[in-house]
Amino acid sequence: MSLKRKDLTGIASLSPDEIMLILETADSFKEVTGREIKKVPALRGKTVVNFFFEPSTRTRTSFELAAKRLSADVINFSPSSSSIVKGESLLDTARNIEAMQADIIVLRHPSAGAAETLARGVKSSVINAGDGWHEHPTQALLDLFTLREKKLEFKGLRVAIVGDLAHSRVARSNIYALTKLGAEVRAVGPPTMIPACLEQLGVRVYYDMDEALHGVDVIMMLRLQLERQGRALFPTIREYSRLYGLTADRLRLAEPGALVMHPGPVNRGVEIAPEVADSFSSVILDQVANGVAVRMGVLYLLSGAN
């Protein structure tokens, strides 16, 4: 079976079967990452360009490692400082990269829709590594992979996503992914951080975190963009943390053994208490590890190498 699409720009357009195919493909690459020699020749001779318009260490590194473990040639290209200043358009820059025979472009961009715009304009495959507040599909896929690895069934799984959902691409991609696979998603945050009509995406909205956490199997904490204080979204970090921070006490409201996830980087003591981040419940480092395997799977499926 293969992924019959040129690009991965979001979860919204994926079918449940496609999602499961990516996860199953990632399974076999997870095995590779555990070997002594963590490399397979699947993408030998292919070129992958990491095209990052926003600073990102972990996502870029994860894609780079994934591509290298598949034996692809990797170029890291961060035009934020050069081309944008010169006024070169996203498409022009991308066509230049394409002219250098890039097979796959991995794009991180501050504008929602940038990956779709790019995908329409170039022949190379495009993987969205985060576009504005729109989507971050590989993050959602690695989150699913991690849940599956912990032997959780998606159907009926109760997941709380807590924080600034309005400005979160991770939240959107996870809402699309989890609802497609039959999970029950609870969106938790202050009303200023819940985007319009969110219930219509098939989630329940809670403003009270304690109420929301009752009986959940998974708690996904979102990173609070600290610079949003002063934009009238929340009064102070102190109050935000008191109302929506995940503490050990709050964790006890969830199902016993509930998992705690976070896309990183963590603001310790703000959205998540240090003892929770480091507890047995936390799978934050599993998420990072699985990111490489999942991205190998996505690169492999889109490269047409199978």
Add this chain to the structure above:
Amino acid sequence: MAILIQGGRVIDPGRVNGPADVLIENGKIVAVGHNLAMPSRGQGASLHTIDATGQLVLPGFVDLHVHLREPGFEYKETIQTGTASAVAGGFTSVCCMPNTNPVNDNQAITEFILDQARAAGNAHVFPVGAVTKGSEGKELAEIGDLRRAGCVAISDDGRPVMNSLVMRRAMEYALAFDLPVIDHCEDLHLSEGGCMNEGLVSTQLGLQGIPAAAEDVMVARNLALAELTGARLHLAHVSTAGSVRMVREAKARGIRVTAEACPHHFSLTEEAVRDFNTLAKMNPPLRTWQDIQAIKEGLRDGTIDVIATDHAPHAPQDKQREFAEAPFGIVGLETALPLTLALVEEGVLSLEAAVAKLTTAPAQAFSLPKGTLAPGADADVVVVDAQRQWEVDPSRFRSKSTNTPFAGWKVKGLATTTIVAGKVVYEFA
């Protein structure tokens, strides 16, 4: 020079609606009636007959809201190309917004625009002057000078006057010249960073929304100020159900307000943005089905007086950008007629009412001596084949820009001949 338009159905809203001929001489309408004959002339006189059998003969359309981009943005549109686009769409008079570079906030710019329009020789151009210097929302522009130079209204358009005191003073001051004050109603704090309607689609796409309240808040403010000052208020491109409701109530109470709606705001919803299509990005944004219904009801019951295009040309390199970065606006002059006639087909408006929204009503809103076929009036006439089906092909636009979300639409109704001041300036070939 004489032109006789024979065999058509004449609609001059409120005056004539039926089969009639129209005789034009020396740039003026001479007569509208049955079996008119071409006046006899000596050798060499220019006589021209137009067969309008099966077609409509209407006053040339009046557009209260266009952006001709000159001076400053000639790569998007010039007064020449913009007015060529106008006459191709049946518009013989256009009111151009002051957000040029430099801003039309003084007599010299107004005169420049009028000179360029005369040189172009297409549609009549009526400049709209700025409310404040540089449209910065601080100090009043020399509104008396603008009026004297030929401005027919004042507006800060896309940079609406946020300071309510400045708006109050502008309305009061404009009273001295009986000038309409136009407002693009948008609370810039509520809309900051927004690039489409706030709702389900903006949430799905992760784009910052512009809530309907950003418009409604300013409509409410402006109506209150119009009531306070007694000024003539004109509301540009009404896009929300809330605006329609408030204008209806204000009119019932006798406040002097007129309102316009744009074809895109009654033809498309926010769904058009779904694939991050920057050609569906405009301000105010495309809203919801409920808003469209309210606008149609407002057009039907007279709450919304005028259909205007907000013709806003942008070059491909402007629009081919990330959605949030692309500029707002679409061209509209060459698609307004069929989109308006679709309201007739749908039963929202009678044909005569639809014609009035494009002719008599806009002329009246800005006190322009236009939009009528009364004998003695300037001979601005459009002949329309209302049954003619065609497909919107932007590459055929007369406008310099092609930024339309209607490409490929199968539409009905076409201007076949446009006459300005007794001269044929456009014929559909």
